Amino acid sequence: MLADEFSELIQARRSVRDFRPDPVPDEVLAAILDDARHAPSWSNTRPYCLAVASGEQLDRLRASYTAAFDASLPLQHLEPIAVAKAALTGGLPDGDFKTWGRYPDDLRPRSMKVGVGLYRHLGIERGDRAARDAQSRRNCEFFGAPSVAWVFVHKKLLPFSAHDAGLMLQTLMLSAKARGVDSCALGVLATWRSPIEAEFVIPARYQLITGLALGYASDNHVNDFRAEHPPITLAEPR
Numbered sequence: 001m002l003a004d005e006f007s008e009l010i011q012a013r014r015s016v017r018d019f020r021p022d023p024v025p026d027e028v029l030a031a032i033l034d035d036a037r038h039a040p041s042w043s044n045t046r047p048y049c050l051a052v053a054s055g056e057q058l059d060r061l062r063a064s065y066t067a068a069f070d071a072s073l074p075l076q077h078l079e080p081i082a083v084a085k086a087a088l089t090g091g092l093p094d095g096d097f098k099t100w101g102r103y104p105d106d107l108r109p110r111s112m113k114v115g116v117g118l119y120r121h122l123g124i125e126r127g128d129r130a131a132r133d134a135q136s137r138r139n140c141e142f143f144g145a146p147s148v149a150w151v152f153v154h155k156k157l158l159p160f161s162a163h164d165a166g167l168m169l170q171t172l173m174l175s176a177k178a179r180g181v182d183s184c185a186l187g188v189l190a191t192w193r194s195p196i197e198a199e200f201v202i203p204a205r206y207q208l209i210t211g212l213a214l215g216y217a218s219d220n221h222v223n224d225f226r227a228e229h230p231p232i233t234l235a236e237p238r
C-alpha cells in the first residue's frame with residue numbers, strides 16, 4: 001500500500017454517530033479482529049479483552065444502558081436530593097473508572113471545542129437541556145450500531161494495558177474503515193459495568209475502559225461533523 005493511500009485511510013476514519021441497521025457480516029467482523037491482533041503490546045502481554053455483541057444480545061444491552069442513562073439523569077444534572085439518595089442507596093454509576101470528572105484545565109478547552117462544535121452542528125442551543133440529554137442518550141443507544149465491542153484492560157498492568165488497548169483499537173478501527181465499516185469509540189459506556197456483566201463472563205481483574213460501535217454510517221447530518229485535528233504537541237528543545 002502506498003503511503004498516500006495509508007494517509008487517506010487514516011483521514012477517512014472519523015467518529016460516526018448514526019449507523020444504518022445493516023449488520024456487519026460475521027466474516028468481516030472476524031477479519032477486523034484478526035487484523036487487530038497484530039497490534040504491538042507491552043512485552044507482548046496483550047493485556048486487554050473484548051466482549052462483542054450484536055443482534056438480540058445487543059438489543060438487551062441497549063435497553064440496559066439507556067435505562068441506566070435515564071436513571072442517572074438527575075445525578076448528571078447534579079440535583080442535590082438525587083446525589084444524596086444515590087450515595088445512600090448505591091445508585092451511583094458502577095463503572096471501573098470515573099467517566100464524569102472535570103477535565104484538567106489545559107485540556108478542557110479542547111474537549112469543550114468538540115462538544116460545543118458538535119451541538120452547534122446539530123443546532124442544539126447551549127441552554128436546551130432536553131435536546132442535549134436526548135443527544136447524549138444516543139451514546140447509550142450505541143448510535144444505532146449493529147455491533148458493539150466493550151473493551152477491558154488488565155488492572156494489574158495499568159497504565160500500560162490502557163495504552164495497549166488504545167493501540168489495538170486504532171488498528172481495529174483502521175482495519176474496519178479499510179473494509180467499509182465505520183466506528184465510534186464509546187467511552188461513555190465505561191460509566192456502567194453491570195449491564196455488560198449480565199451478558200458476558202468478565203474476569204474481575206479486567207476493567208471496562210471504553211466501548212466501540214461498529215457499523216455503516218447513515219446519511220444523517222450528524223455524520224457530516226468534522227472534529228479538528230491540529231498538529232501533535234511537540235516539546236520544545238532546551
Ligand SMILES: Cc1cc2nc3c(=O)[nH]c(=O)nc-3n(C[C@H](O)[C@H](O)[C@H](O)COP(=O)(O)O)c2cc1C
Nearest residue numbers: 013014015017114139184185186187188189210227
Ligand atoms: C477512548 C475514546 C472514547 C470516546 N468516547 C466517545 C463517546 O462516548 N461518545 C462520542 O460521541 N465520541 C466518543 N469518542 C470520539 C471522540 O470524541 C473523537 O475521536 C474525537 O472528537 C475526534 O474525532 P474523530 O474521531 O471524528 O476524528 C471517543 C474517542 C475515544 C478515543
